[in-house]
Amino acid sequence: MKGKLENNSEKIYGGIEAGGTKFVCAIGTGPNDLRAREKFRTTNPKETLNHAIGFFKNYSYKQLTAIGIASFGPLDLNISSLTFGYITSTPKPEWANTDILGIIKSALNVPVAIDTDVNGAALGEYRFGSAKNLENFIYLTIGTGIGGGAMINGKLVHGLLHPEMGHIRIPHDREKDPFPGLCPYHSDCFEGLASGPAISSRWGKPAQELPDNHPAWELEAHYIALALTSYICTLSPERIILGGGVMERTVMLPLIRGEVQKLLNNYISKPEITKNIDNYIVTPELGKYAGVLGAIALAEEKANCEAGNKS
């Protein structure tokens, strides 16, 4: 593999998409320049992280400028914490209290950045996809769970922990929808009512098997639109990107756009919403490489930040 990365002044990044079921590692600088990529199953931490480390070592890792990790969580992202960069209390067997950042950093000896998978995906869209040139936007994934990342004034929001956009409360008309919700903490929060498993459980069959004209999708669009109007009114995003398995159903996007306009009722009288909502609520651009490109974007940000600190 020598020779591939021989130009020392060139900045090349490593990305690790650390998912609960699969890991994806890649080397490159963006969507048109992924020089190596490998996908493997997530097993126990030792085996999985060794596999990732081996991937980078095989590709002359010493020449990487930085590595980014976009990981499943929950994660400790408080830089003053002793367990910064750890996967903390996950129910995933053997992964609780895993120092994912520390293990990668000490094995490969390059600057390493870490963030949540959804923040990684948001940063990837900002750098390479649907949110290019926007400093205020939201990335929401609606699938097995619901998670969101927010960029405000060019920075991903972390704050106390990180946003948990899937767990906001939304109006739930129990006469129209008696389904009690699935969230183990809140029952009928947004995720409890509108995740993929909630759809399957409410209608008694896998969401994928429900036809496009099933009332499930209209109700789903209503719940998503309720959540989006709350984010629009509080965070004032310039665009909203909706990803995840539920959004692969193409009838959803137009239903959500229409419902958002109806719920806002022209109160926010900006043409982005009243006239051009097709460009305001969109799907991600990066497709199946979104996760690992997000990780590469995290690495790039880390490298720029370190360069800034030195100058």
Ligand code: ZN
């Ligand atoms: Zn909840």
